[in-house]
Amino acid sequence: xxxxxxxxxxxxxxxxxxxxxxxxxxxxxxxxxxxxxxxxxxxxxxxxxxxxxxxxxxxxxxxxxxxxxxxxxxxxxxxxxxxxxxxxxxxxxxxxxxxxxxxxxxxxxxxxxxxxxxxxxxxxxxxxxxxxxxxxxxxxxxxxxxxxxxxxxxxxxxxxxxxxxxxxxxxxxxxxxxxxxxxxxxxxxxxxxxxxxxxxxxxxxxxxxxxxxxxxxxxxxxxxxxxxxxxxxxx
Amino acid sequence: xxxxxxxxxxxxxxxxxxxxxxxxxxxxxxxxxxxxxxxxxxxxxxxxxxxxxxxxxxxxxxxxxxxxxxxxxxxxxxxxxxxxxxxxxxxxxxxxxxxxxxxxxxxxxxxxxxxxxxxxxxxxxxxxxxxxxxxxxxxxxxxxxxxxxxxxxxxxxxxxxxxxxxxxxxxxxxxxxxxxxxxxxxxxxxxxxxxxxxxxxxxxxxxxxxxxxxxxxxxx
Numbered sequence: 001x002x003x004x005x006x007x008x009x010x011x012x013x014x015x016x017x018x019x020x021x022x023x024x025x026x027x028x029x030x031x032x033x034x035x036x037x038x039x040x041x042x043x044x045x046x047x048x049x050x051x052x053x054x055x056x057x058x059x060x061x062x063x064x065x066x067x068x069x070x071x072x073x074x075x076x077x078x079x080x081x082x083x084x085x086x087x088x089x090x091x092x093x094x095x096x097x098x099x100x101x102x103x104x105x106x107x108x109x110x111x112x113x114x115x116x117x118x119x120x121x122x123x124x125x126x127x128x129x130x131x132x133x134x135x136x137x138x139x140x141x142x143x144x145x146x147x148x149x150x151x152x153x154x155x156x157x158x159x160x161x162x163x164x165x166x167x168x169x170x171x172x173x174x175x176x177x178x179x180x181x182x183x184x185x186x187x188x189x190x191x192x193x194x195x196x197x198x199x200x201x202x203x204x205x206x207x208x209x210x211x212x213x214x215x216x217x218x219x220x221x222x223x224x225x226x227x228x229x230x231x232x233x234x235x
Numbered sequence: 236x237x238x239x240x241x242x243x244x245x246x247x248x249x250x251x252x253x254x255x256x257x258x259x260x261x262x263x264x265x266x267x268x269x270x271x272x273x274x275x276x277x278x279x280x281x282x283x284x285x286x287x288x289x290x291x292x293x294x295x296x297x298x299x300x301x302x303x304x305x306x307x308x309x310x311x312x313x314x315x316x317x318x319x320x321x322x323x324x325x326x327x328x329x330x331x332x333x334x335x336x337x338x339x340x341x342x343x344x345x346x347x348x349x350x351x352x353x354x355x356x357x358x359x360x361x362x363x364x365x366x367x368x369x370x371x372x373x374x375x376x377x378x379x380x381x382x383x384x385x386x387x388x389x390x391x392x393x394x395x396x397x398x399x400x401x402x403x404x405x406x407x408x409x410x411x412x413x414x415x416x417x418x419x420x421x422x423x424x425x426x427x428x429x430x431x432x433x434x435x436x437x438x439x440x441x442x443x444x445x446x447x448x449x450x451x452x453x454x455x
């Protein structure tokens with residue numbers, strides 16, 4: 001007599017179906033975007049903004065990809081806001097905005113602007129606001145185990161891994177016309193990624209840095225008034 | 236004696252295989268990545284000094300190469316070629332009102348062409364470091380130049396060592412681009428330091444003041 005066929009799904013699939021939706025929900029990011037704004041900041045059609053990254057001679061530094069992301073995102077959602085390409089600006093202002101020579105505080109701005117040709121060159125670029133990015137994305141925790149095997153009959157992995165990334169960035173906005181700081185925007189984003197593996201590893205990645213980029217760019221667009229808040233929409 | 240032939244053939248094959256394996260391992264262990272540096276330093280935004288100077292480029296500036304031996308890893312050979320000389324030529328052409336390239340220091344001193352100063356730049360060192368778990372997650376580069384300047388009476392004005400630092404994020408499977416970027420950043424950093432800080436060197440400031448007095452004095 002034939003035994004009745006077990007209709008239940010394999011254990012691996014059952015586990016995956018059970019925890020999958022939970023993991024999808026869990027692979028999210030938690031964002032806090034804050035801003036401090038000096039009253040009376042207004043931008044007109046002729047003014048442009050440039051996004052620059054602070055450079056430090058240590059391991060932590062704003063990633064080039066993040067600066068590029070904020071620049072592109074701000075240009076996309078900024079409406080009438082003009083975003084000047086950072087490499088063009090730094091080349092045009094050489095040697096005054098190089099990593100080792102750029103002013104660290106606004107106190108150094110008047111002296112910088114007094115150098116021959118600097119004020120005129122800034123006027124030619126049209127840049128009024130300089131946004132200095134500082135911060136980085138770091139892996140703050142990780143855990144889990146996973147083992148993979150390969151045999152002539154096939155291969156696969158079994159296990160579960162996770163890691164948590166924290167993206168802490170700060171954007172300080174300088175007004176070159178008044179040689180002063182007009183405000184600050186910060187983004188603190190954390191996200192936990194998971195990778196369950198039942199034969200095939202399934203990465204559930206929390207895009208922490210991308211979320212920080214979107215949040216910061218959106219807040220900068222509002223700060224600089226390039227686009228009304230409602231026009232920016234949600235991510 | 237015929238029965239020994241196959242044995243010899245096998246031994247020869249073994250030798251060939253061993254030789255090939257050894258060559259492959261040696262080839263892997265002695266792997267060197269060559270990185271030619273191409274860069275253009277932007278036009279400096281400065282006012283030139285109202286002086287006529289001669290520049291003698293140290294021969295090392297026109298074809299500089301540096302090989303960094305990495306223990307247990309790929310060696311890197313950075314080929315700066317004439318990038319240094321082109322960089323100095325551009326900087327000096329904006330730092331001084333008139334610049335004349337000379338073939339030797341003696342020529343500059345002997346010709347009596349009315350040079351206010353004779354400048355002799357040289358490259359002293361280049362160091363590069365790949366990312367390290369213990370120290371830095373970046374490709375890093377340090378470059379060191381020396382600028383000697385003399386007045387027309389052969390008296391030294393300044394002997395200045397200037398450095399530049401650069402770093403770049405590593406790229407997956409492409410260390411050459413990151414190392415190129417780090418080296419170019421180090422050169423730009425040194426160039427920025429030269430443009431801004433040359434005039435601030437105490438002896439150079441004295442020389443500038445002296446030149447101003449000389450140029451202001453009425454000619455008889």
